């Protein structure tokens with residue numbers, strides 16, 4: 001039976017990728033791998049090919065889930081009648097000889113009698129890390145570091161709420177959030193202020209799935225008249241990230257400005273990914289210290305006991321990159337963990353060198369050239385990457401003859417407020433999922 005491999009994957013790929021293999025010439029069989037000459041002589045090990053087979057026997061046609069374990073593939077898997085060093089051109093080979101090349105791809109009959117087919121595009125996509133990334137839309141989703149000057153040139157820093165009704169507008173906004181970690185949606189209705197019916201819930205669910213925390217699904221940041229609680233005052237809030245005392249802090253945060261009748265209260269955003277890259281180039285030893293020294297974050301209040309240690313700069317692959325002194329560019333960074341207000345006491349064994357390293361990092365973060373500032377207007381909603389982009393807010397003052405309105409309920413009665421943001425957190429995977437699906441649909445429309 002002929003098993004078609006990779007057909008379903010190709011249906012999800014952008015059409016631009018389907019045209020990129022211009023020539024399709026020949027393959028050569030070696031002892032352990034198939035060498036595809038049109039893909040820069042990429043070697044595809046037989047064990048990888050057999051394990052990656054997506055035929056109905058290998059991948060369930062309906063669930064698209066793998067039906068065998070990688071550990072099940074025999075270590076000596078090879079095509080039937082393998083001839084070492086045999087070059088097979090398009091239109092040559094046969095099932096009997098184990099490998100056959102056609103205009104569409106490569107068919108392999110395995111020694112145990114099964115047959116797989118590997119489409120040209122499937123092989124191209126998996127030939128190297130870069131093409132695999134591109135197939136998963138890295139160009140529109142991978143983090144791009146920014147400064148104050150460069151973020152203003154990003155294509156969709158401000159988008160109209162109405163534009164999110166169209167797939168193109170929504171994909172552009174989500175792509176902006178994934179790439180730069182910062183997007184402002186303007187013109188979001190402010191009339192509904194109750195969590196169940198407010199526009200932020202609708203907006204957030206367009207982007208992804210709301211992450212519920214002990215603050216609830218949606219929560220309010222308000223300035224309360226005569227407040228005794230610092231959280232509800234007009235004091236300065238320095239650069240920070242939210243909920244770093246969680247094992248898995250929320251990736252994105254959305255803040256919708258429902259009311260703003262004060263002077264000041266400007267929001268600040270800083271790309272800590274860019275700051276990390278700057279530190280890498282300025283002082284590699286200090287960069288390394290921030291990737292390896294755990295910092296404690298905690299919330300011991302209001303009946304909660306939350307505690308987690310994270311390194312300030314979290315590498316994607318610490319085992320590979322933390323001690324690789326030959327690197328000339330920053331290694332991939334998965335998250336930044338920087339939130340001074342939520343720090344607990346540092347571990348007693350923290351190296352003395354860590355303190356000046358953290359000071360240096362803070363100085364880079366505080367550099368005005370790295371700061372994007374914006375005063376939210378009523379109807380603006382900012383979404384940002386809470387694992388990468390720091391946020392802050394300056395103090396604000398009451399206007400003459402302050403315009404107070406009822407805010408959220410505290411205890412028995414309404415509070416009065418003149419600055420009111422409603423917020424929520426969003427999970428990362430739902431946003432990535434929707435933007436990739438949207439890009440696939442746009443590419444095929």
Ligand SMILES: [Fe+2]
Pocket residue numbers: 240241242391
């Ligand atoms: Fe915050």
